[in-house]
Amino acid sequence: MTKLIIVITALAGSWLYTACSPKKPALFEQKNGIYFGTASDSLTYSFAKYPKRTVDTLRIPVKVLGDPPSTDKTFNIETATDAGLTAKEGVHFKLLNPYTIPAGRVAAVVPVVIYRTPDMDTTVFPFKLQLQASADFETHMVTKSAYLVKLSYLQKPANWGTVGGSDWAGYTTNFGTWTRTKYKLILDALYDPVNDTTVTEFPYQRTGFPPTATLYLQIVRNYIRINYPGNFSTPTLGVGATLRDPDVKLSDGTNPVIQVGPSNY
Structure with missing residues (x-):
């Protein structure tokens, strides 16, 4: 009888130890x-x-x-x-x-x-x-x-707009119709060598636009005048270096020179 009590006590102690032993939460395993x-x-x-x-x-x-x-x-x-x-x-x-x-x-x-x-x-x-x-x-x-x-790389910004629309960039008095050649020229004109970045988006409406929009337009216009004077030469276009847009064809089959502020296409 004494042996039986000892065995039962030992088993109970074992169960109690097992039940009370701390377990690591599954997360930490x-x-x-x-x-x-x-x-x-x-x-x-x-x-x-x-x-x-x-x-x-x-x-x-x-x-x-x-x-x-x-x-x-x-x-x-x-x-x-x-x-x-x-x-x-x-x-x-x-x-x-x-x-x-x-x-x-x-x-x-x-x-x-x-x-x-x-x-x-x-x-x-x-x-x-x-x-x-x-x-x-x-x-x-x-x-x-x-x-x-x-x-x-050269994808049209969603807020560019059209020559007669309400968005600032695409409106006829600003940059006009988006083309890859014109867009690349704008990126180059607005390039900031100090920060190695340029301006890619013009999220403005053509009424109530900020002064920076006018500044961007003037910078691009000046860039064209300096690098491609033939694009704005008078009285005859084409005097001096020119940049024509291969993405656009005029009714006579030629490609127009790129002008902005106002745009010519």
């Missing part, structure tokens, strides 16, 4: 996770903003979900193959795998090299980055494990 630490799930990059660049580097934040690693940890990024993702790795962009989360850190910035190519004059090229799970990291946050990038 999992590997650390990684996710894109961006405000949105996509980015549109236009080389028009940086007309002197043919190569650039995107720097995209990646964060750790969990504790800072005690040693450097690596991970890879791959590209999705969804329909419509027309950008080609090695042509329009390049990944620099493997990427690293440094020891003691919970975030890193990953570089992705992008290239301006001639086909961007007419086409937007999207690609999607996909974080890959590894021995060190999981991708728990599915909605933050992919990031869409759209590359473009």
